[in-house]
Structure formats: C-alpha cells, structure tokens
Amino acid sequence: xxxxxxxKLWDNHVVTDEPGEPALLFIDLHLIHEVTTPQAFDGxxxxxxxxxxxxxxxxxxxHNTPTTGKPATNPLAVAQLDALAANCEEFGxxxxxxxxxREGIVHVIGPEQGLTQPGMxxxxxxxxxxxxxxxxxxxxxxxxxxxxxxLATQTLLQxxxxxxxxxxxxxxPTGLTGKDMILGAIGQxxxxxxxxxxxxxxxxxxxxxxxxxRMTVCNMSIEAGARAxxxxxxxxxxxxxxxxxxxxxxxDWDAAVERWRALASDEGATYDAEVVIDVRALExxxxxxxxxxxxxxxxxxxxxxxxxxxxxxxxALERALHYMxxxxxxxxxxxxxxxxxxxxxxNSRIEDLRAAAAVAAGRHVSPSxxxxxxxxxxxxxxxxxxxxxxxxxxxxxxxxxxAGCSMCLAMNEDTLQPGERCASTSNRNFEGRQGRGxxxxxxxxxxxxxxxxxxxxxxxxEFDLAxxxx
Amino acid sequence: MNPLKKVTGRVAVLDRPDVDTDQIMPxxxxxxxxxxxxxxxxxxxxxxxxxxxLRDDFPLNNPAVAGAKILLAGRNFGCGSSRxxxxxxxxxxxxxxxxxxxxxxxxxxxxxKIGFLALRLPEAEVHALMAEVDGRNGSExxxxxxxxxITSPAGRTIPFELDPSIQRRLVEGLDDIGLxxxxxxxxxxxxxxxxxxxxxxxLAARR
Ligand code: SF4
Numbered sequence: 001x002x003x004x005x006x007x008k009l010w011d012n013h014v015v016t017d018e019p020g021e022p023a024l025l026f027i028d029l030h031l032i033h034e035v036t037t038p039q040a041f042d043g044x045x046x047x048x049x050x051x052x053x054x055x056x057x058x059x060x061x062x063h064n065t066p067t068t069g070k071p072a073t074n075p076l077a078v079a080q081l082d083a084l085a086a087n088c089e090e091f092g093x094x095x096x097x098x099x100x101x102r103e104g105i106v107h108v109i110g111p112e113q114g115l116t117q118p119g120m121x122x123x124x125x126x127x128x129x130x131x132x133x134x135x136x137x138x139x140x141x142x143x144x145x146x147x148x149x150x151l152a153t154q155t156l157l158q159x160x161x162x163x164x165x166x167x168x169x170x171x172x173p174t175g176l177t178g179k180d181m182i183l184g185a186i187g188q189x190x191x192x193x194x195x196x197x198x199x200x201x202x203x204x205x206x207x208x209x210x211x212x213x214r215m216t217v218c219n220m221s222i223e224a225g226a227r228a229x230x231x232x233x234x235x236x237x238x239x240x241x242x243x244x245x246x247x248x249x250x251x252d253w254d255a256a257v258e259r260w261r262a263l264a265s266d267e268g269a270t271y272d273a274e275v276v277i278d279v280r281a282l283e284x285x286x287x288x289x290x291x292x293x294x295x296x297x298x299x300x301x302x303x304x305x306x307x308x309x310x311x312x313x314x315x316a317l318e319r320a321l322h323y324m325x326x327x328x329x330x331x332x333x334x335x336x337x338x339x340x341x342x343x344x345x346x347n348s349r350i351e352d353l354r355a356a357a358a359v360a361a362g363r364h365v366s367p368s369x370x371x372x373x374x375x376x377x378x379x380x381x382x383x384x385x386x387x388x389x390x391x392x393x394x395x396x397x398x399x400x401x402x403a404g405c406s407m408c409l410a411m412n413e414d415t416l417q418p419g420e421r422c423a424s425t426s427n428r429n430f431e432g433r434q435g436r437g438x439x440x441x442x443x444x445x446x447x448x449x450x451x452x453x454x455x456x457x458x459x460x461x462e463f464d465l466a467x468x469x470x
Numbered sequence: 471m472n473p474l475k476k477v478t479g480r481v482a483v484l485d486r487p488d489v490d491t492d493q494i495m496p497x498x499x500x501x502x503x504x505x506x507x508x509x510x511x512x513x514x515x516x517x518x519x520x521x522x523x524l525r526d527d528f529p530l531n532n533p534a535v536a537g538a539k540i541l542l543a544g545r546n547f548g549c550g551s552s553r554x555x556x557x558x559x560x561x562x563x564x565x566x567x568x569x570x571x572x573x574x575x576x577x578x579x580x581x582x583k584i585g586f587l588a589l590r591l592p593e594a595e596v597h598a599l600m601a602e603v604d605g606r607n608g609s610e611x612x613x614x615x616x617x618x619x620i621t622s623p624a625g626r627t628i629p630f631e632l633d634p635s636i637q638r639r640l641v642e643g644l645d646d647i648g649l650x651x652x653x654x655x656x657x658x659x660x661x662x663x664x665x666x667x668x669x670x671x672x673l674a675a676r677r
Pocket of ligand 1: 062063105106107126128344345346404405408409426427
C-alpha cells in the first residue's frame, strides 16, 4: 500500500502497538539541555533507574547560558548548568558543555554534527524539535515526564497523529526565504490549524530551499500547532550530511543513501488533510501581534478589530494591539524598532548569518537601534569569524555575541526592557517572551538586518546586497 | 502519581483563546531545578503588576475563586513551548482540571503524565458553563472521571469523552514509565533488529 513519509517513519519505530493503547515508539536520538531535564534525572534517581541508551542521548548547554563569552554568574543558571553536567556524568550521557567548542542550540548542533539523519525518530524537551524533520525524520518536542520516560526506556508512548500535507505551490520570488514561507503558512493556517497533525512540507519551493531554509520551515511547525513537520530527503539533504562527524562513511554512506531515498512518500499515498500555500505572490513577512499567526506582508497594515465579527477573535485582536501598542491601519513599514535580534534555532545558522551580513555590509545600524547577532553554535561562530562575517557585523554596529538561545526566550541576561520593540529572527512573539513588556516582531534574518539599518521595517528587496561568506 | 477520580470545587474562568505556556509559566521561573513550588509563579505577568501587587483585572485574582480546583479556559489552551512547568504550576496552584474547547498537543500530553486532567468540551458547552459560573460569588462544579460526566453549577449533567487509556491512567494513578519498563523484552528485541543510528558516546569521545 502506498504510504507517506510520516507513515514509513512511524511504522519503522513501533515497538508495541496494543489495541486501545498508545503505541510504544523507539527513539533513535534524544537531545537534552539544562532546562527541561533536572527533574527527569531526579525521577530516575528516585526510582533507582538508569539511562537505557546513553549512546543515543546527547546533552548541550544553550537555554540559560550567557552570550558574553564568560561563564554564567546568575546563581539559578549556574545551579541548572551544574546539574546538567553532574547528571550527564552520573548517568554516562555525553555532553557538549559551555566552552567545549561543540556546544550550541540543541536543534543546531544535531544537524551540524550529522547526528540528525533521515529516517530517525528524534525527541527533545523543547517544542522546536520539529526542526530536525527537515532531514526526513519524525522529530517532536516532549515534556519533562516524557524526557524521563525516554531516558529510562529509549521509547515513548504516542497516539499516532493525523497527517497533513502542506504544499507550497509555485516558485518563491527572489529575496524571500524559508522564514517568509512558514510565517505566511502560519498566517493562513492559524496557530491551532495543525493541532493533532504531523505536517509534511512539499512543493517546488521546498525542494529549492537549502537545508538551512528547510530547517527554518520545519522549526516553526509547532507555531501552527503541529507537533512535527517533515520534508522528504533528497540530494540537498545528502550533500549537507556528507562528511559531517557522525555521518556514515564509505560503503556505509552509499547504503544509507540508498535507504534514505526510499523514505519519500509513495505515489498515490494519501494524507488526512492537505493545504496549499501559493508562494508566487508572497512578500517578506512581519508579525505584528502576540502570536505567530498574527502576521502581514511588508506592504501590509495593522488590521482593525472593528472588521472582526467573532467577539472572541475581536477581543483577542484588541488585546494584542494593546500589548503591542499599535493602531489599526498603521503601515507595517512605519513601525519603528528599538532592538534587533538575529539568532535562535529558527535563524542562526551560517547561511542566515551570511544573508544578514550581505544586508549589513557597508551600512550602519540606525542610531536609535541596538542590534545583536547570536550564532546558533560555537562552530557556527567560528566559521562565521573565518569568513569575516563578524567584522562585517561589528563594523556595521551590530553586537557580535557568543552562541546560545539568548533573546529567543530571554532566560539569560539578554532581554528586552518594558516597551521596547524588537525585530527578531526567532519563532515566538508571545507577550513577554523576550522580556516583560517587550514587543516582538518576527522576521527573516535579511528583514531583521534591513530593519536594524533603517530603524523601522522595510522591504529588504530594495537593498543592494553585498557578496559575503564562502 | 496520585489517582484522580472525582473533583468537586470552585471554578475559575479565563475566557481567552490561545493562552500560551509562556503566560502560564514565564521563563524566569524555568531555572528552578525542583519539580514543586511552581504554583506561586502561575500566570505571573498577568497576575502581578511589576511592583508585585495583584492586578485586579485578572480573573484568578478575584477572591471569590480563591482555592479554585477547576479552570474553564478558551480554545487552544497551552500552546507554544513544551515546558511541563506549565501544568506543574497549574496543579501546584490548586487546579486538578482545566476544561477548554481544545488544547495544544504537547500541553495535553504533559497533563496526563502528572495526574492532571485537560478536559475537552465543545466550544458551545464551555461557553454555557462559563455563563453558569457566578463571577462575583464563585460557583462549584464536579468532574467525575469514572462516569465521564460533569455536574454543572446549575445542576446539569454533561457527558464528556476521554481516551480510555488516559482515563485508566488517571483514575488508577498509573505511572507510564513503570508500565513501559515492563516492555523491556520487546524493546530489546526491537533494538536487536534496528538499523544502527549515530553513537553519541563515540562522537563525543572523538576530538
Ligand atoms: S532558540 Fe529558542 S526556540 Fe530554539 S531551542 Fe532555544 S529557546 Fe527554544
């Protein structure tokens, strides 16, 4: 029978499937970080359990780490980082600690090391785990009780989600990015449109994306409510993986590619739902509200609550505009910003940094703006410095920082002040996400860099871009 | 995990759609490495002014709903971050049940793991219940997990649906990990035939 990519991934990992019960799925890779694991390790200790497969588990430090290049000083952060190190030591789990040179955002280091390979199941106590779906994996975020479950058993109890094909129709216009595609899709689907589904992204525009762009798309699946999002592997995937530290080598590589090719959805396979997103007329996207579905094209305007019929939706819109301090009818271009954040597991990879640097080169950040660039991992930071991107950024007046999650969730010292407005390449614009009272607008790295320079939102396609990077 | 069979208690109403887990449990409290004590931080930015005084525009601050055990909420409750600290906070604050038209997937699954019920009802029914709750003086309702019925403040009986495997786990207080540990032989058999995937220990050792 014709099967989808998702069905193949699911079927390949079912350990037990008893009627009426959730399936027990085997997990090929468990990524852990300091924030969602201490209570899970405590649970193991209390029950006298071991980590079943330390060799399929890896830790990094990212959420609560400073981006100054200095050790953490906040006592709570120190305690959490120390707890992760001690837990990994005690249970034999490998860890890339701060300053090891291989640490970074959990969803950046998996692909970077070649740990993320087509056909795998990958989980992490973080909702953006779907990022890894860009490689044709079934990857999703879990809570701390589930982290403990995976540590103890290397499996997870799951009800099979339904499948939805999210098909991007047409060729993406020049100057647009994976970020614009996914923001446009969430705007169309709504923040709950994917609840209960695993997405598969298809179409010419997806095929044309680099792995970095595909990761950006899959990363934000959760923002449409979908726990997982995936893309069938192809030559782009294989080229990205080849030669990475954990990638197969020699004859093993050829055999693996052979297996990976078979993962694509079969001709005639059916999905539980399908949506089509036309990208031909897509413009760069800017979110204006307090969830990622509240998004508009750069030529657009702030909507008017008076135009909304449903009282609940109208109320939500009014609350969002109040929080964001925006008036109905305001042009997106006329929104002035105070801060720019280029980083997070959505947009902090080398290609993202190159794209932002191409805008920043030879220009200068507006005097009213403080802009920071936070690479996704220590290795990306190193590579960017080898390519001279750090100099482009600092000469343009951006602050070049050490790797980590940083102001994506602002657990460390990198936060917005109340009332500050930020153009951010991260994934969530919830109230207070980047600091209490802070106002977040989600954009692509190119659009963030352009806003930094202009001091307000602007269509990056009006900029002449420099040639940067490798 | 403590069994959850029947809950009778005060009802608090939070009629907003898409309440995300960043609001339920803001990030500044995720640095704690304990599992308990999160209730005091619940809905922090919505409950408190910046100087720490209570905001009187937030429904949970209404003295009439002090000690509420049941939260009636809007659609897509618990969206966003996977942080289990959100259900921990709701439970520690005193809630046993949250009733909403829909929940985000990860949030709903996190709830069932800690003996906390995320109960889905049709949107019209949630609104009907909200209308029955006396906002000024508080009202009580009962959720019975064994009979799968709600008794509304006005005395109506409302049936609800619940995945039988979740119902059994909640009512009997079963621990998923304990149950899955019993599948050790099946897991070993699966491991023996699976295609190997990267060895993280070997990777980390390589420099
Ligand atoms: S960058 Fe943001 S979304 Fe990504 S893992 Fe870190 S905190 Fe989560």
